[in-house]
Amino acid sequence: MAVICVTWNVNSLRARLERVGEFLEQVKPDLLLLQETKCSPEQFPHDAIAELGYKAVDVSGGRWCGVAALAPAESDLTILGSGLPGQPNPDEARWIEVQIGDLTAVSVYVPNGREVGTEHFDAKLEFLGVAAQRAAELAVNGRLLIAGDMNVAPRDSDVWDTAALEGSTHVTPSERSALAAVASAGGLVDAHDALLGVDDVQFTWWDYRGGSFHRGFGMRIDHFLISPDIADSLDECTVVRDFRKGEKPSDHVPLLISF
């Protein structure tokens, strides 16, 4: 029986409730990892999620950030940990660890970094460094996946135009090696690379401005890092492009794997 796991930066869960409901009904994921839920714990829409036959665990920090995991109401989803131990800016809700069946899963929202050379950029690299340490600890549990908005495009082919991003965040060698170190520390592989290879281009984000989606100005910055036993049975890794279209889309698409 195939398991469907999805990661999706929804850019506000309350603003995206209708699209999330549509997604759950259409795709029926076994596990949906969310980022940028943008709500306080009290505002988290547990009732609306229950009406859709799902339940959620969340780490919510108010108007910014916020991560969560949703699974069918009858599942054994539990929260293992809130926050990334040792993360810079510990009040920011960027990391949740959950257990479902024999799978340990993390939903992560890596800091954007804003501008190269700023304290925000340094904090991004530090966050990824701490995430690598945590990945190594979690890997001893067995089946592990770490997924989310990593805010890093691993290769030049993962952005629409390298010249337009010259000197910008998301594409620097230091960010790329920090992300690669998270995977290697946890013994994890990128599901996209494992299934589709490095020449496939599959953007996951397009800016709202300037008609970027229709012009193809996007980046691959959302990723599934999966343990080798999951990679061995991986049969799908795809972006669900329809959710970047229509009424009130997020600026990110859901990224789906099945195994």
Added chain:
DNA sequence: ATGTCACGCTGGGCGTGA
């Protein structure tokens, strides 16, 4: 690259972050 969104605070537009 920039033609957008979503939030809180507040009572309509601004500041912030992406």
